Amino acid sequence: MEMLRAKCLIAGDSTVGKSAITQVFHSDGTMFPKNYTMTTGVEVCQKMMSLGNKNDSVDIFIFDSAGKEVFSEICEKHWDDVGLLALVFDVTDLESLNNCKKWKQKISRHLNPEKSIPSVLIGNKADLEQRRQVTTEEGEELAGQLGMIYFECSAKQNNGVDAPFNWMAKKLASFYDDSPDKVQLLE
Ligand code: GDP
């Protein structure tokens, strides 16, 4: 039985729903934050994930960073040792999708080029179908360009929130099986 610990960075513009996703995932859907609290700096939450058919488990430490540029210097201190990456945008906000390219560039400078880092692009607020500015196809296209896998979810309705984390955990384990050196783990 192998237990892999990895830091998962969740990043994206302010108000796209990073904290909501983190808290819904962490609390198994029991907690959607009702009041908006702007995250300053970084909040960490930990969740152990068992991997279905295998005996392995992945202990994920989610680093929920602030979206506001003004805080990014504080956040960047926590961007080392990243083993999993989730970029989030709001499907009702086209600009938040475009900004994911900038987030990827900024974060990439901190990633270890010798490691394979399972990365996902998440389109959140899929419940707001009427206000959509980004189609599923457009999300998939950008994800492809950035070398990421695309997921859509609604943190508010607890719909699809687990899938990107499950995918990342499984991918990490499979990279690890190929070669332990391939992945970035937390000591
Ligand atoms: P963050 O700044 O990226 O951490 O965003 P928050 O998680 O604080 O969410 C910002 C706002 O979007 C809050 O008012 C949330 O209630 C709302 N929100 C988050 N996720 C969803 C969602 O899936 N659907 C809808 N309709 N609103 C959401």
Ligand code: MG
């Ligand atoms: Mg937040």
